[in-house]
Amino acid sequence: MHLAIHSGVPHFAEPQHVGGPLVEPETRERFHTLADSAFDRNYLTNDGPLCRRLEEEVARRHQVKHALLMVNATIAQLVLMRSMGLGTGGGEALVAADTFISTAHTCEWVGLKPVFADIDSRTLGLDPQDMLNSLSPKTRVIIPTHVFGVMADLPTITRLAAEHGVAVLADAAHAFDCDCGGAGPGSFGVPEFVSLHATKFFSTIEGGAVLTNDDALASEIRQQRNFGYSPDGVIINSGTNAKVTEISAAFGLASLPALEERKRMLKEVREVYLQAFAGTPGIRVHEVDGAGRNNYRYFAVFIEEVFGAERDAVHQAIHRENVLTRLYFSPGCHRTAYFVRQNGGTPTPLPRADAALGSILCLPTSFVGIPHREAAARVAELLLAIRRQAGSVQAWWNEEKEKTR
Numbered sequence: 001m002h003l004a005i006h007s008g009v010p011h012f013a014e015p016q017h018v019g020g021p022l023v024e025p026e027t028r029e030r031f032h033t034l035a036d037s038a039f040d041r042n043y044l045t046n047d048g049p050l051c052r053r054l055e056e057e058v059a060r061r062h063q064v065k066h067a068l069l070m071v072n073a074t075i076a077q078l079v080l081m082r083s084m085g086l087g088t089g090g091g092e093a094l095v096a097a098d099t100f101i102s103t104a105h106t107c108e109w110v111g112l113k114p115v116f117a118d119i120d121s122r123t124l125g126l127d128p129q130d131m132l133n134s135l136s137p138k139t140r141v142i143i144p145t146h147v148f149g150v151m152a153d154l155p156t157i158t159r160l161a162a163e164h165g166v167a168v169l170a171d172a173a174h175a176f177d178c179d180c181g182g183a184g185p186g187s188f189g190v191p192e193f194v195s196l197h198a199t200k201f202f203s204t205i206e207g208g209a210v211l212t213n214d215d216a217l218a219s220e221i222r223q224q225r226n227f228g229y230s231p232d233g234v235i236i237n238s239g240t241n242a243k244v245t246e247i248s249a250a251f252g253l254a255s256l257p258a259l260e261e262r263k264r265m266l267k268e269v270r271e272v273y274l275q276a277f278a279g280t281p282g283i284r285v286h287e288v289d290g291a292g293r294n295n296y297r298y299f300a301v302f303i304e305e306v307f308g309a310e311r312d313a314v315h316q317a318i319h320r321e322n323v324l325t326r327l328y329f330s331p332g333c334h335r336t337a338y339f340v341r342q343n344g345g346t347p348t349p350l351p352r353a354d355a356a357l358g359s360i361l362c363l364p365t366s367f368v369g370i371p372h373r374e375a376a377a378r379v380a381e382l383l384l385a386i387r388r389q390a391g392s393v394q395a396w397w398n399e400e401k402e403k404t405r
């Protein structure tokens with residue numbers, strides 16, 4: 001196969017994104033009808049009937065008492081942390097290094113200093129032992145992330161946290177419809193938030209939700225997301241505006257009936273990749289099956305040394321083919337320029353996070369203009385061709401790096 005880095009001709013005519021939105025024709029039709037119903041009612045936001053219906057559906061799906069929709073997961077985390085009383089008194093938040101930067105930034109926005117802990121190499125979630133080592137008298141909260149919907153070890157984390165009198169909340173941004181042993185986000189006795197961003201398995205275009213069984217916390221969040229109003233319109237709390245529009249809720253409701261089919265499609269893509277990479281030295285697949293359900297939105301591999309070219313060389317070479325791989329969440333929060341500066345200029349080395357994030361590569365799981373199985377097979381074929389030509393790919397990448405020196 002001629003690679004675009006040599007021939008100049010990309011293998012895919014259209015860019016294939018890792019997180020292109022999933023919108024089936026039937027979802028669009030349902031959305032138009034639901035959105036029209038909101039216009040017919042002339043009720044477009046402020047806890048409307050579509051928003052309430054979606055909250056009930058999401059809560060039922062996850063078998064929790066409350067799903068509290070908000071404008072996005074970043075703001076959901078912010079409102080949640082303030083509602084848990086974490087917004088006063090300062091201190092530290094223990095955060096898994098392998099997460100989206102918003103998890104750490106939001107801690108700062110409530111006045112907590114993020115301290116980054118290492119990960120479990122299998123789940124990519126917070127490692128309970130490293131969490132213990134990183135605890136300090138200033139730790140107010142621990143925030144594990146369920147990376148790619150693989151649940152972090154919440155039973156152990158919550159038990160250890162309780163022994164030390166520290167609160168827990170979880171970043172379940174990727175974990176809509178995921179679980180471990182039947183327990184999903186919001187069922188581990190601590191609040192968790194999911195992201196409903198357009199790139200996610202299930203979306204309200206922009207959106208997020210806190211899932212919890214805690215009535216008092218749910219009531220506090222309802223007030224804080226709505227300017228501090230009580231249900232009867234009295235200002236009884238401090239608050240902000242994190243409300244969801246009826247149009248976003250309409251998109252969520254329109255998408256719900258498509259989720260089983262969507263999961264089946266994503267699983268088929270995964271199976272194509274798994275079969276193609278089975279037994280290939282240098283391409284190790286991140287396991288998502290085993291302990292529980294996954295939504296298969298993400299497909300990650302680790303490009304190991306025996307591949308013969310660096311991960312960044314592979315990432316750049318496959319981009320030239322219009323396969324827009326992502327490096328979630330490389331280089332790790334602890335190595336971002338901002339947090340290195342906050343840490344006095346030296347990142348804390350976290351060997352397992354550094355190893356995983358130095359080699360991770362996320363492949364597209366949905367495609368534009370090509371049937372999904374065929375497209376996945378072509379992406380896999382490309383990665384295998386890059387591996388076969390690893391020497392020349394690395395040489396090309398060395399030259400590219402030289403040009404920017």
Ligand code: T4K
Pocket residue numbers: 017018019020021072073074075099100102103145171173174195196197198199207208324326328
């Ligand atoms: N915690 C974790 C662990 C998270 O992963 C995230 C978000 C959060 C918290 C916070 O959740 P939110 O506040 O966002 O609800 C994306 C998403 O923007 C972000 O939501 C997500 N995680 C993160 C993992 O991925 P980017 O910068 O990688 O991708 P983005 O938005 O540029 O989209 C990916 C590609 O998809 C684009 O290159 C183009 C394509 N695309 C994107 C959109 C939005 C389309 O083709 N059409 C579109 O409409 O952040």
